Amino acid sequence: MRIDVLTLFPEFVQQSAAVGVVGRAQTRGLIELRTWNPRDYAQDAYRRVDERPYGGGPGMVMLIEPLRAALAAAQADAAQPGRVVYLSPQGVRLQQAHVARLARLPRLLLLCGRYEGVDERFLAHEVDEEVSLGDFVLSGGELAAAALIDAIGRLQPGALNHSESAAQDSFANGLLDYPHYTRPERDALGEVPPVLLSGDHAAIRRWRLKQALGRTWLRRPDLLEGRALSPEERILLDEFRREHQNGLC
Numbered sequence: 624m625r626i627d628v629l630t631l632f633p634e635f636v637q638q639s640a641a642v643g644v645v646g647r648a649q650t651r652g653l654i655e656l657r658t659w660n661p662r663d664y665a666q667d668a669y670r671r672v673d674e675r676p677y678g679g680g681p682g683m684v685m686l687i688e689p690l691r692a693a694l695a696a697a698q699a700d701a702a703q704p705g706r707v708v709y710l711s712p713q714g715v716r717l718q719q720a721h722v723a724r725l726a727r728l729p730r731l732l733l734l735c736g737r738y739e740g741v742d743e744r745f746l747a748h749e750v751d752e753e754v755s756l757g758d759f760v761l762s763g764g765e766l767a768a769a770a771l772i773d774a775i776g777r778l779q780p781g782a783l784n785h786s787e788s789a790a791q792d793s794f795a796n797g798l799l800d801y802p803h804y805t806r807p808e809r810d811a812l813g814e815v816p817p818v819l820l821s822g823d824h825a826a827i828r829r830w831r832l833k834q835a836l837g838r839t840w841l842r843r844p845d846l847l848e849g850r851a852l853s854p855e856e857r858i859l860l861d862e863f864r865r866e867h868q869n870g871l872c
Contacts, residue, residue: 624728624779625655626772627697627705629690630735631672632765633658639769644783645776653779656772657700661685664692673738682739690734690745697732705730707751709741710764710771714753717771721754725771726778733771735764797850799843801834829859837863837872 628636636658640646648654662670666688673683698704706728715721725731734741734750746753756767776782804815818830836859839846852860866872 624653624726624775625657625701625705625730626775627657627659627700627730627732628735628768628772629659629661629693629697629732630763630765630768631660631662631737632735632763633660635765636735636768636772639765640772640776643773645773648776648779648782651781653782654772654776657697659693659697661689661693664696665689676739680739684739685736685741685745687742687745690741691749694732694734694749701730703730705732707732707734707749708771709734709736709746709750709753710755710767711736711740711753712755712758712760714755716758717754717756717774719774722771722774723778726775731775733764733768735768737763796835797846798835799839799846801831801838832856833859833863836860837867840864841867 630636637656640649640656645654645656649656661672665671665686671686672689673685676682676684694707706725708725708731710733754767754771756770761767804819808815808820816830818826821827832855836847836856840860840863863872
């Protein structure tokens, strides 16, 4: 997959994507990352990329022309055009299923805004969709782009050392992830649940599903709204609720 990023801070995007899962995915040839700085396409001697907004008000707005020229150069750099995504607090809130859809695309172009935002005419004519990390505001789209690149990168086949890791992440199946434990078995902070030491794979699977359902019920009940629970899931969730009410979990 190829990801192009239009940003005034290309070094930040490049450095954040050079480590961990995304860095490994690039080394393995699973992701190709390119950055494009609109300032390089500014037409005046000052390399201006922003101007005061019409109608007054604080802040500056990113100009159409440098963005249009940078996007055109990025699109022309490969035979296949990419889907243009603008990172914006006004966009659709990003969820795992959405990330999975984007991860299956052959090419993606991410637009990072700055200042008060981008001229609306550019957004209306050049952007395919707007996405948001949540109901809060960042100084620019670079942090959001880095988060999205990481989320997409770990879904590329071969990016993770264990093929089942992504499938067991929180939200992958619509639930939060179950608790994880490792050595030592006993610590001053507590003990590992005995079922995880039993070697009974059926019991472990059942426990993990119950914990995932219960944790979702406690922390993100909205994820269970409208979810069609299987008979087993209903039984396990009821068990968890009773245990929780009795102080057993």
